[in-house]
Amino acid sequence: MRFNRQFIIWILAGGSAVLLVLTPSEWRTSVLQFLWTDPIARVLLEIALIAAVASLFVRWRVMSQLKRTVGWLQAHRLGTAVGTPLVVGRFFKPLFQEVFHLVTSLETARATAEEEARLRDAAESRWTPERLRAHVRARLNGRPLIVVSNREPYMHVHKGKATELLVPASGLVTALEPVLRACAGTWIAHGSGDADRETVDARDRIRVPPDQPEYTLRRVWLTQEEEEGYYYGFANEGMWPLCHIAHTRPLFRETDWMCYRDANRKFAEAVIDEIDGSPGAMVLVQDYHFALLPRMIKQARPDAHVGVFWHIPWPNPEAFGICPWQTDVLDGLLGADLIGFHTQAHCNNFLETIDRAFESKIDWEHFTASRHNHVTHVRPFPISVAPPAPQDDVLKGRSTAELRAKLLQSHGVKADWMGIGVDRVDYTKGLIERLRGIERFFEKWSRYIGHFTFVQIGAPSRTRIKRYQDLLDEVIAEAERINQRFATSGWKPIVLLTRHHDHREIAPYYRAADLCLVTALHDGMNLVAKEFVTARDDEDGVLVLSQFAGASRELRDALIVNPYDIEQLADSIRRGLEMDPDDRRARMARMRRSVLEHNVYRWAGTLIGDLADIRPSATVTPFRLEERVPLRAVPNDERRPERAFG
Numbered sequence: 001m002r003f004n005r006q007f008i009i010w011i012l013a014g015g016s017a018v019l020l021v022l023t024p025s026e027w028r029t030s031v032l033q034f035l036w037t038d039p040i041a042r043v044l045l046e047i048a049l050i051a052a053v054a055s056l057f058v059r060w061r062v063m064s065q066l067k068r069t070v071g072w073l074q075a076h077r078l079g080t081a082v083g084t085p086l087v088v089g090r091f092f093k094p095l096f097q098e099v100f101h102l103v104t105s106l107e108t109a110r111a112t113a114e115e116e117a118r119l120r121d122a123a124e125s126r127w128t129p130e131r132l133r134a135h136v137r138a139r140l141n142g143r144p145l146i147v148v149s150n151r152e153p154y155m156h157v158h159k160g161k162a163t164e165l166l167v168p169a170s171g172l173v174t175a176l177e178p179v180l181r182a183c184a185g186t187w188i189a190h191g192s193g194d195a196d197r198e199t200v201d202a203r204d205r206i207r208v209p210p211d212q213p214e215y216t217l218r219r220v221w222l223t224q225e226e227e228e229g230y231y232y233g234f235a236n237e238g239m240w241p242l243c244h245i246a247h248t249r250p251l252f253r254e255t256d257w258m259c260y261r262d263a264n265r266k267f268a269e270a271v272i273d274e275i276d277g278s279p280g281a282m283v284l285v286q287d288y289h290f291a292l293l294p295r296m297i298k299q300a301r302p303d304a305h306v307g308v309f310w311h312i313p314w315p316n317p318e319a320f321g322i323c324p325w326q327t328d329v330l331d332g333l334l335g336a337d338l339i340g341f342h343t344q345a346h347c348n349n350f351l352e353t354i355d356r357a358f359e360s361k362i363d364w365e366h367f368t369a370s371r372h373n374h375v376t377h378v379r380p381f382p383i384s385v386a387p388p389a390p391q392d393d394v395l396k397g398r399s400t401a402e403l404r405a406k407l408l409q410s411h412g413v414k415a416d417w418m419g420i421g422v423d424r425v426d427y428t429k430g431l432i433e434r435l436r437g438i439e440r441f442f443e444k445w446s447r448y449i450g451h452f453t454f455v456q457i458g459a460p461s462r463t464r465i466k467r468y469q470d471l472l473d474e475v476i477a478e479a480e481r482i483n484q485r486f487a488t489s490g491w492k493p494i495v496l497l498t499r500h501h502d503h504r505e506i507a508p509y510y511r512a513a514d515l516c517l518v519t520a521l522h523d524g525m526n527l528v529a530k531e532f533v534t535a536r537d538d539e540d541g542v543l544v545l546s547q548f549a550g551a552s553r554e555l556r557d558a559l560i561v562n563p564y565d566i567e568q569l570a571d572s573i574r575r576g577l578e579m580d581p582d583d584r585r586a587r588m589a590r591m592r593r594s595v596l597e598h599n600v601y602r603w604a605g606t607l608i609g610d611l612a613d614i615r616p617s618a619t620v621t622p623f624r625l626e627e628r629v630p631l632r633a634v635p636n637d638e639r640r641p642e643r644a645f646g
Helices: 005-022 025-037 039-078 093-121 129-140 171-183 224-243 254-274 293-300 326-333 344-357 400-409 431-444 466-486 503-512 527-535 566-578 581-597 600-613
Strands: 145-148 155-159 162-166 186-190 205-208 215-220 282-286 305-309 338-341 361-363 368-371 374-380 417-424 452-459 494-497 515-518 542-546 559-561
Touching: 129 171, 129 600, 145 171, 145 254, 171 186, 171 215, 171 600, 186 254, 215 254, 224 254, 254 293, 282 293, 282 600, 293 305, 293 326, 305 600, 326 344, 338 344, 338 600, 344 361, 344 368, 344 374, 400 417, 400 452, 400 503, 417 431, 417 503, 417 527, 431 452, 431 466, 431 566, 452 466, 452 503, 466 494, 503 527, 515 527, 515 566, 527 542, 527 581, 542 566, 542 581, 559 566
Parallel strands: 145 186, 145 282, 186 215, 282 305, 305 338, 338 374, 417 452, 417 515, 452 494, 515 542, 542 559
Antiparallel strands: 155 162, 205 215, 361 368, 368 374
């Protein structure tokens, strides 16, 4: 039986598979023979078979995935979805990631709207990341925002042959990330990770966060000598002990000062490069590492809004006068339009220091300082913490007693009561005084021996500085001495954990502790006190808080102590353990309301809002940094306020 090619093409195109099944055997034989011998027919058959397989594959893989995705989206829209059960292959992974981010954003917006409605019903006005974003967008009005800090929000390090991303624990990142995400801003920081250089572009930039980039991280590179002098030297062996009245002598070396000055210049160059061509840019400088930076920026860009937040205390004028370069530091800070401190007392100390150091006009009614025809506003902005995240699975369904027993058991201890302390191992935190207060507590009330254990989480800090390494050794030795004195079989009074713990690891200790000790000898705020309070959603537990921590101005329901008074500290531990339960819960409830209302998002919103409201008063002609006379060391009696960069 013969067929022409047009007829075969029609068969293949119109339904060859059906024809081959339904025709008599001789027709099937003739058709198969023709398809086998005719090359064109064979190619067309192959195409038809491939199309059929592709159609089945699309229906099986693509359509089923799309159907599952649609069902998943509908479940989330209706609020009936639980977790993220949808699993997709590599082909759909990029699409699903974008869908997932979209759904997450919508769920967050819905939760925020519900929370806002609840707060309106309760006549509260709580700040959230979403409210902060809206506030910042309105206040910036399209102007760029630059944040400058020594610490970077994301760090890249080598781990074997791979590169690992680290997110350093930082309350500052928690506060400012929503701001930078809202306005696609820029964070300028020291690139301290050993793989940081490999991950930036030609302009030392990288978009972050990695999974959903929304703002820019600009890294500044420092030599090892500059880092040693600027960070470990002048900033942390000089300025840190100078501003904290903790009886550690500050060390000032001219070589450290020169490194500090040069590092500030590098950061100034990066800032000016980032705001080039953007009138009225907002620059928010963080902490004592950059005292010279405001003046450098302001001389180059007088139109910029420059703010500084000083995260540590400011001492009285006599104490600050110890610094050999105090006029340079003060003149650098007065380049800012706004300087923020934690407390009003620190604002007072700063203006008094200005008044003593050189000629300037202080307006005590409005808290401003005028120098070189430039007005600097000085205001308190008490920093805080973020509202607590949803409870971890470790905490859900467990009573405080069960959680406490489990945590202590993991350290080989059994006790009825538990205390907690969370600190960097720093001489300002009063760790030695705290341990001696605990020792005195057991001496005075021996009935608690075998029943109360104190867990001290002490993260090593700045161990390249000898004073910090010596302190770590001293804390370990003191804990061991007290344990040897009181320990019994299966119990010891102090559990000392000398490693870094992240927030997820610390949260169960906050939740299980009967009391928390914050005994800083001098602190700008101390966020551990506020973290402990926000973690106690059961509205239980007692906070023992140093009168020398800024948090004591807000958390009046804590047991306020003088950390140098060992007897008072011991008595406060007993009082906390034996406090009436109703009184204990009432105190914690009041403190929680205060911290949640005045959270870190409110701090950031108020700080940026006030900076945006200030009209820059500087009139210095703009210039390029490289056109200025290079910085040099100048003796005190030769200093002139007008020289380059103070």
